[in-house]
Amino acid sequence: MGTAERKAREKEELKKLILESAKKLFVEKGIEQTTIRSIADAIQYSVGTVYVYFRDKNAILHALHAQGFTALGSQFKVLFNVADPMERLRAMGRVYIRFALENPDMYDLMFTVKAPMEFLNDTNEEEWTEGKTTFDVLKTTVKECLEAGHFAGHHLEPLSFMIWSLVHGMCSLYIGQRTKGVNLENPATIVDQAFDEFLLLIDKP
Amino acid sequence: MGTAERKAREKEELKKLILESAKKLFVEKGIEQTTIRSIADAIQYSVGTVYVYFRDKNAILHALHAQGFTALGSQFKVLFNVADPMERLRAMGRVYIRFALENPDMYDLMFTVKAPMEFLNDTNEEEWTEGKTTFDVLKTTVKECLEAGHFAGHHLEPLSFMIWSLVHGMCSLYIGQRTKGVNLENPATIVDQAFDEFLLLIDKP
């Protein structure tokens, strides 16, 4: 019987369709406008059908947030063509910042919105795989830096977390409109300027 | 006529009462449970009355967020008894982190929730006074550090923003449950450990 197989495929495709539609709405109109009804409207199915394929809205937002990590991760992968770990680390920072500022809503979903994490809690998942994987990429590079003699006296995990926190903090404050109090000549580049300060700090010795 | 005066005072007091009740609910039950109805219930007035004193929920949340900045600011003030600017800078970091971890919901409201900023936008306010004032306190200390010969080659504003971003990033990721991917011996102290790494970085001669 190829029927069961076909049905499974159709199910999978409808799930994909829901997700595509959700993503389109999310990117175009933001998280607020991405309602279950608007998704259902867009794919021309009823509200109830959406709930057949996703247990709740958190599940949809978690799936979207995972897509964000895939996108960011594939950008990071490219950077492993850079042999020098310090140079790669700098490039990762730039890429991260660019990604955040070009996709603010997606960035919010990945790193600040509660929904994706609530989904993990609700499904009793211990680990935040998406974040862990991406963080491991950073750690790998930091580790190579340490092995190359940089960051003498530092420790891998907390140092990596510190670096991540730094770039995240800048992006988070900027996207969250918390940079109004920081008066610069060119406020639009505050994040890049601050990152330069960090590079200056770690390049010193 | 002392009537008008008394009325004004009564109005002010009811406004305060609403805010106190809102804060209590906010601290005890979090932002989600702080609904207009629950506030109205708590002060034994009707829903409509709340709207007589606050244009909308954003206005209430903005007022609460301002209280948070007052609290944090008064903790910072104490630190100006520390003469050495570098030591004061370190202490500010500790105080900031402690404040964030001890008042996660308030911290969220101050630095990540959109509502307070939307209130500013809606009321056509250009500046984010609360944030600016607190950031100025940091800048003052960083400036003194620069004048004392530390951070050679750095620039005040972006350097200050970088430091703020660093501590904010750590707190933000921790509170937002994004530290699940960072496996440490003692995960509860990840923020402090990462801050130590930062201190190690800036203390290098």
Added chain:
DNA sequence: TTGCCTTTCTGAACAATGTTCATTTTATTT
């Protein structure tokens, strides 16, 4: 084809929320 069963889909209905505003209640002034 017909009738039965399973799967899929539907959309009305519910609860919770922010918000509004015509009406009522209370207070003040004349």
Added chain:
DNA sequence: AAATAAAATGAACATTGTTCAGAAAGGCAA
């Protein structure tokens, strides 16, 4: 005591996520 002003009310509305009994569609055996 009446008239006026101010303050408070709460029913009603729109919008959300969510549920679930029933309808529709699809597959399968007689």
